[in-house]
Amino acid sequence: MKRCLEITAISGEDLRFHKKPLKNAIVVVRADSADPCTTKPAAVDGTNPRWNEKLTLDVPLHGEFVTVEVHCKRSSWRDHKLVGGVRIPITEILGGLTPENYLHFLSYRLRDNYGIRNGIINISVKSTGPSYVMPRPQLELRVPTGERKMASGRPELGVLTGERKVPSGVIVTGVPVWLAQPCNY
Template sequence: MKRAFEITLISAENIRLNKKPVKNAVVAVRVEPGHECSTKPAPDKGTNPRWNENLIVDLPLHAGFITVEVKCKSSSGSYKLVGGATVPVSDFAGDPGAPKGHVHFLSYRLRDPHGVRTDGIINISAKMAAPAPSHKCEVPRPEIGVPVGDQRKMMAAGGLVTGVPVWYAQPCRC
């Protein structure tokens, strides 16, 4: 079973790769291995890119964290990891006292591909998304019981008898 959450990738601060400002920075959000969503490249070049892009992601009930990674396009055309952060789901979904749809503004220090803290920071907002309105369909419940007596009287009085198991207080004698 899954629930949806909305994450807005706002901006990053002091993003550098090999001490150089980055170009075409994107942010990838990963909830489960192999399932990744990403933003479009930031129009801003340099150390403080801005995206202001919303992503709605399915979040499994068992998920304890999400991964947010800043990547930039290299000259070969592939994306290189600039830095990433592990965001606990409890930071935006764990407050039972918060009103529904409450937006959490969060900032995280990024770590490089080796796990070492960088000077880079990612700014996001996150909230649990409202469930999509579903069409409620009433399914008739089957009647339980055994028909008894005259069919005409049965229809007038409801006509079913429900059996209830009776447990005997006496022990079984084998």
């Protein structure tokens, strides 16, 4: 199962390759080891290219990062050269309490192959495919005979934990805890 992200490459700011303005700048977007998506070359050459192009990217459920890179090509080169890139955690896009199909406008500082700052990329990101959403809590009805019945009429499934019931189908994340003796200084 995959999640689908709609990433719009909007523009770049102060992008240079070896202290020279860019020509034929493109944006390359990929999720972990997935196939990359690329934009067409920017309509305006220079240090502030604009693309305004939407890219659709399939992200595996186990995916952790989306990589956004800017490449440029000079007429004398055979292939594109990396101007700068950034790795964006998926949790920054899909995590938290943001509703499904929420449009994020993000700006990131790019770094080149040597880790040196090289401009800023402006993008927007929206989740367009299925993503995991916590199920709505079900109302519990007390039937006069003492039985429990769910309001939806579905059978009651799950694990009884004291007085709280954890419904089946909910993903539970466990965090290991190391119990050690406190430090005495």
